[in-house]
Amino acid sequence: MGTITRSLANNITTSGVILPAGITNSSVSAVTSFANASGGTLTLLSTQTASASATISFTTGLDSTYDEYIFKFINVRPVTDNVKFTFNMSTDSGSNYNVTKTTTMFSSAHDEGDTYTNLDYNTAEDLAQSTSFQPISTGNGNGADESCSGTLTLFNPSSTTYVKHYISTLHSYHWEDLAFSWYSAGYGNTTSAVNAIRFQMSSGNIADGTIKLYGVKKS
Secondary structure, eight states, X not given: OXXXXXXXXXXXXXXXXXXXXXXXXHHHHTOOOOTTOOSXXXXXXXXXXXXXESOEEEOSSOSTTOSEEEEEEEEEEESSSSEEEEEEEEXXXXXXXXXXXXXXXXXXXXXXXXXXXXXEEOTTTOOSSBOSOEEXXXXXXXXXXXXXXXXXXXXXXXXXXXOEEEEEEEEEEBTTSEEEEXXXXXXXXXXXXXXXXXXXXXXXXXXXXXXXXXXXXXX
């Protein structure tokens, strides 16, 4: 019996509960794979880093391999103060980013002085059958320590039957020194496969930040 197996076996109760002592850094790090693991594992597909970039586009990786794709935004900062971080989809591998969308957006906010809080539906940021870029974080500051971070999930983009649902959650250091959380969801109203996506600011370039694309393993 191997060391890991013996250690784990000695820390399982008669009712089948694994005791904390049975899971250690050394035992977990030595495991190379789990047989018959269920779906939900993230696979990193690509990473792009902005450097005064007008746009960040992902033109490969969105296909039928996965039913769910997650974009992670890490410290995305604009060159211009008080701008929106936006996205759009493409059905022609990035020649055009103009998918018709119907969306929702709401936000919560709290200022550093503890004098202002807000929970609001943002009618100015939603779309109704529009091909415009969809904001997923607004009022982003361009200070040296300001940025926005979060995720956007795109569901089954290769489907030729269903519309293309997305959900995004981002948090930004607002240009007026507020903690601002943004929640957007909606769908690209197309049954064509979406195979590219673009991110850009509403004005000016993306100063810096990282965007990672993950595929979620099918069950």
